Amino acid sequence: MTRLASRTFAEIRQALLNREEVALVDVREEAPFAESHPLFAANIPLSKLELEVYARIPRRDTQVTVYDNGEGLAELAAQRLQALGYVNVSLLDGGLDGWRRAGGELFIDVNVPSKAFGELVESQRHTPSLAAEDVQALLDSQADVVVLDARRFDEYQTMSIPTGISVPGAELVLRARELAPDPATHIIVNCAGRTRSIIGTQSLINAGIANRVSALRNGTIGWTLAGQRLQHGQSRRFAPTSEKHRQIAALEARRVADKALVGRAGLADLQRWQQDATRSTYLFDVRTPAEFVLGHLPGSRSTPGGQLVQETDHFASVRGARLVLVDDDGVRANMSASWLSQLGWDVHVIDDLQPEHFSETGAWQAPLPAVPQVETINAETLARWLAEGDSVLLDFNSSANYVRGHIPGAWWLLRSQLRQALSQVPTAQRYVLTCGNGELAHLAVAEVEALTGTAVFVLGGGTAQWIAEQRPLEEGETRLASPRIDRYRRPYEGTDNPREAMQAYLDWEFGLVEQLGRDGTHGFFVI
Structure with missing residues (x-):
């Protein structure tokens, strides 16, 4: 391995100001990342670095700077990146604390650049919005309104505003004239919090739609805080757009893009x-x-x-x-x-x-490094070994998927905390590794072998293959060998968040414009 260089806060800040390419990578899990990180840090956890980095940092000679918060993950991540062919890998001088001590601004939550930008847009364009109580009154009076939900369809299905139609953000300008052909119809755009409703509303305004358009102020969070009922499991989606409306939308979108x-x-x-x-x-x-x-x-x-x-x-x-x-x-x-x-x-x-x-078909396939050759077993063999009681099954799936359904007896753990996790797991004559499709399990075999000195196998096809064979599953947090820090629980998702957390999230968003000013590296502008 090449000796690891270091890069300072001042060097990275200047590169951002110069608009040079900067890959500042936080290799912690998502939950600790969300607690504190620089504005333009990208979270690529060490636990799944090999599965994500080729797509997210495609050029191997990019200046990549990695950091953690003293957990010892950054050095290992840098070594793995070098092994993957990255030739300009550095450690952030002093890690996260070094950034803070050098005067760097730190942000909480995830996808912060877009959220801060949304607040900047509203502050400069005065994007119109309506309080949840006002929208409820319009619906109760059967006013001529249409509610368009700008989130992903799965988010919309989890919880939605009554009468809301799923129109994910980029679809709004293309679909709105079809959904509200009468210019007298008032269009309400919502998301879970603030950003996507602000951007969606302003998109329609920028694109010159004749209708009155308002964001639902504070989204489904604001709706919940107002004590109003959300719907669940809805499936209303946008319909195809007429050629006439597409042509109008295309002209307007081109005009907006040129202006930007x-x-x-x-x-x-x-x-x-x-x-x-x-x-x-x-x-x-x-x-x-x-x-x-x-x-x-x-x-x-x-x-x-x-x-x-x-x-x-x-x-x-x-x-x-x-x-x-x-x-x-x-x-x-x-x-x-x-x-x-x-x-x-x-x-x-x-x-x-x-x-x-548009000649290629099928789903997008992430570019991946060569998968290590390991010994695999089928589901039938795994079931027999588990019944005999001399094997332990380790599951490297996301914790959410593990809780949703896992192979009975499986222990969940994070690859980035393997040593600590294995101390929580019973010793065995052999270990079998699984994850969603088996990819991450293949990568972990050599590490588990080195730490246990025991034979290690991979379930061929992962848990997906077990499920495909309609074998039994277990639900819940039955055997956690690592803390569930692989995903940050957003205060605006799900239906059981504490009111205090939702209000604190809104208060945080309101302060983002001021934080952007203190950071000084964003380079945003608003048309």
Whole structure:
């Protein structure tokens, strides 16, 4: 391994100000990351680094700086990155505490750049909004209103405003005229908190829709705090858009994108950029996942536009990289790009695509390193070994999926805390590893062998194969060998959050504009 260099807060701050490519990677799990991190840090946990990093940091000679908060994870992550072919890997000088001591601003929560930007947009554009009580009164009086939910469909299904229709963010400008053809109809845009309703409302206003548009102030959180009832399990979705409405939306979206200084590009430009070894280029298809599966541009990644704007740090973890967006309607890419440009990204839309260019089918497949060759067993063998009582099953799935349903007897643990976790697990003659599809389990075999000195096997096909064979499952937190810190529980998701947590989250969002000012590196602008 190459000796590890270090990079200071001042060096990274200057690189951000210079708009150089910066990959500042927090390798802790998501929950501790959400407690404190720099504005443009990308969270790629050590536990699944190999499965995510090639897609999120595509160029191997990117300047990558990793850090933790003294847990000893950063050095190991840097070594793994070097083994994966990354040649410019550094440690953040002093880690997270070094950033703080050097005067760096620290932020809480996840997807903070987009959330802070949403607050900046509202403060500068005075995006109209209505309180939950006012929207409830409109619904009770059967006023001419339509409620459009800008979140992902699965979030909408968990909880939604009565009468709400699922129209994920990038779809709003394309679909709204179809859903509210009468200009007298009042459009209400909601999300769970604030950001996506602000951006969605302002998208419709920017795109010149004739209707009155208002954000539901504070989203489903505000609705809940007002003591009003949400619906659950709804399935109202947008319908196809007429060609007339698509053409209007395309003209308006192009105008908005031009105003936001979005770059225009052709396929020849894309090919040239993809061959440029000095710059990172991401190619994102911002249509729905279902459309992507039916046909997409080779090499593109499915990133529905609303989520791309909301979670840019997750998809494009190199700040300062080039983003290239595609669609087949002239609306969704331009509208998504208009926001990404205002978020300080160098973003381009490809204009010369024809139907035949969408030649690749199927779901997006993450680029992965070669999987280690290990000994696998089938579900029948695992069931027999577990019944005999001389084997222990270790599950590296996400904790949420483990709780939802796991193989009976399985112990859940985090790969990044393997040594501590194994001390909580009974010793055995052999260990079998599983996860959702087996990929993470393959990566953990050598580590478990080294720590236990015992034979280690992988369940072929992972827990998904066990489920496919309709074998029994167990639910709940039955055997946790690690703390459930792999995912931060957002105060705006689910239906059982304490009122105090929801109110504290709103109060935090209100303070983000001031925090952006103190940080000084964001480069945002608002059209």
